[in-house]
Amino acid sequence: MHRCAMLRSTMRTSSSASERSSVSSSTDASSKSSVPADLYICVDAGGTKTAAVVANGDGVIVGSARGGSANMAELGLDEAARAIIETVDKAMEGLDMGEVLEIWAGVSGCDTPNDALLMTGRLRSVFPACEVKVTNDALLLSAPLQSAQVHWGVALISGTGSIAVRLEHTRGGYCATQKRGGYGHLFGDPGSGYHLGLEAIRAAAEDADRGGKSILGQRLAQAFGTEHIEDVPAKAHDMPIAPDPVTSSNNRKLRIAQLAPLVLELACTAAPGRPCPVARRAVDAVSDSLVGYVRDLALSPGNAGAVVLSGGLGTEPTFARIFQARLGVDGFDMPVLFAKSPAESGAVMMAKGPGFAP
Numbered sequence: 367m368h369r370c371a372m373l374r375s376t377m378r379t380s381s382s383a384s385e386r387s388s389v390s391s392s393t394d395a396s397s398k399s400s401v402p403a404d405l406y407i408c409v410d411a412g413g414t415k416t417a418a419v420v421a422n423g424d425g426v427i428v429g430s431a432r433g434g435s436a437n438m439a440e441l442g443l444d445e446a447a448r449a450i451i452e453t454v455d456k457a458m459e460g461l462d463m464g465e466v467l468e469i470w471a472g473v474s475g476c477d478t479p480n481d482a483l484l485m486t487g488r489l490r491s492v493f494p495a496c497e498v499k500v501t502n503d504a505l506l507l508s509a510p511l512q513s514a515q516v517h518w519g520v521a522l523i524s525g526t527g528s529i530a531v532r533l534e535h536t537r538g539g540y541c542a543t544q545k546r547g548g549y550g551h552l553f554g555d556p557g558s559g560y561h562l563g564l565e566a567i568r569a570a571a572e573d574a575d576r577g578g579k580s581i582l583g584q585r586l587a588q589a590f591g592t593e594h595i596e597d598v599p600a601k602a603h604d605m606p607i608a609p610d611p612v613t614s615s616n617n618r619k620l621r622i623a624q625l626a627p628l629v630l631e632l633a634c635t636a637a638p639g640r641p642c643p644v645a646r647r648a649v650d651a652v653s654d655s656l657v658g659y660v661r662d663l664a665l666s667p668g669n670a671g672a673v674v675l676s677g678g679l680g681t682e683p684t685f686a687r688i689f690q691a692r693l694g695v696d697g698f699d700m701p702v703l704f705a706k707s708p709a710e711s712g713a714v715m716m717a718k719g720p721g722f723a724p
Contacts, residue, residue: 405461408712409450409471410506411436413526414620414678416449418457420466421713430710431456437527438485439475439550440616446473447488454493466496470716472503472708474527477548502548504531507674508540509711510703516672519703520663522656524685525677526623527551528558530659533674546659551619556655559679563622565648566629567602570595573644580644582632589625630684653689656680657696664698673698676705 404423409416416436420429433453438446450471458466471489476482486500507521511533518534529548533540551560570583574595583595590601602622608614632645660673673693679685681704690702705711 404717405466406713406716407454407457407466407469408506408709408716409454409469409473410503410707410709410712411438411446411450411471411473412503412523412677413437413440413474414623416453417707417709418450418453419707419709419713420457420461421717423717425714425717427710427713429457429459429461431459435616435620436473437475437550437616438473438481439477440619441475441612443484443488445612446475447485450489451492463493464495466493468497468499468716469493470499470501470506470712472501472506472712474503474523474529475548475550476500476502477545502529502531502542502545503708504529504545504548505533505540505542506708506712507531507676507705508533509708509715510674510705511535511540511672512715513711514672514701514703516701516703519672519674520660521674521676522557522659522680523677524557524559524652524656524675524680526559526620527555528561528656528677530557530656530663532663544663546662557652557659558677559623559626560619561655562629562648562652562679563625565651566625566645567598567622569644569648571599578644581642582629582645582648585628585632586625589628626679627682630682633688634684649685649688650692652679653685653692656689657692657698660693660698660700661696664700672701672703674703674705676708680704681706 406421407418409418413435416433418431419427422428431453433449435441436446436449469489473485476485482500486498489500490498504521504523511519518532521531521533523529527550530546531542532544534543547556555561566582567586570580570586573580574583586598587593587595590598592598592601605614606617606621608617629645629648632642633649634641664671675681675686
């Protein structure tokens with residue numbers, strides 16, 4: 367990863383009124399009319415959804431909206447940029463774009479300096495009056511580190527996809543100095559919801575091959591509309607019907623990632639006092655992938671830093687407890703901070719500035 371991943375770049379796209387209406391806003395426009403000048407927008411563009419949050423100069427949230435997936439690596443520049451622009455537009459309803467000083471877009475699948483340049487170019491042409499900063503979405507997790515006044519940490523995103531980044535504080539803010547993962551679902555996305563879905567299917571199918579009849583296998587068969595777990599791997603290969611191959615491939619990934627809550631449920635409560643061991647093995651494998659990232663990026667168990675955990679899987683209480691327990695077994699007695707709304711904490715951090723001296 368680029369030494370300091372606070373990258374910039376630019377370009378333009380337009381969206382129709384019908385497309386914009388599909389993005390849901392969570393802020394009443396009538397409450398925005400008296401907002402003071404100087405606004406900051408932070409965008410968390412993930413593999414499942416995009417969140418945009420607007421904060422004023424006092425760090426007060428004055429607008430927000432959600433949109434669809436914006437993973438740049440898997441959807442491409444055009445689709446990812448369109449999702450971001452639509453969501454920002456909706457979050458800014460009732461507000462003056464001329465008062466926006468800066469937009470920070472943390473984009474999943476934006477993994478190289480060239481990726482950041484392309485996306486910044488696209489966004490800057492649409493929002494030319496303000497500063498535009500594009501980074502990987504893992505950089506958004508610097509906000510909890512700043513709040514805790516921790517000088518370095520390992521940022522883990524465990525959602526539909528996954529990535530791990532070592533963040534270090536400098537006088538200019540946090541920079542990403544090392545990265546692990548983040549290569550997309552074709553390479554397994556270790557430590558993600560997609561990874562958990564894959565591990566569950568594989569573990570249940572292999573258990574059936576050995577004559578087992580796990581509750582996980584039964585429930586997965588139901589989820590895929592078949593009677594036998596042996597049929598599930600073939601069905602998982604099916605491409606859902608969609609207007610184009612990119613969307614079809616993304617929908618297949620999401621279908622597998624959406625198995626994660628079921629697997630977690632069975633790993634802990636398949637029956638009163640009797641978790642499903644096959645499901646638990648899948649959960650442990652995914653958790654261990656994240657612990658492996660911490661092991662690589664923390665350098666040694668004794669270093670005083672923190673882990674920041676985000677994403678739908680990472681912040682799910684059951685999974686978070688399992689991860690923390692396995693992290694402790696590995697000798698890492700580090701505080702684990704949770705970022706449940708990276709766009710919100712990022713917008714507040716933008717408004718309040720660097721926060722503390724390195």
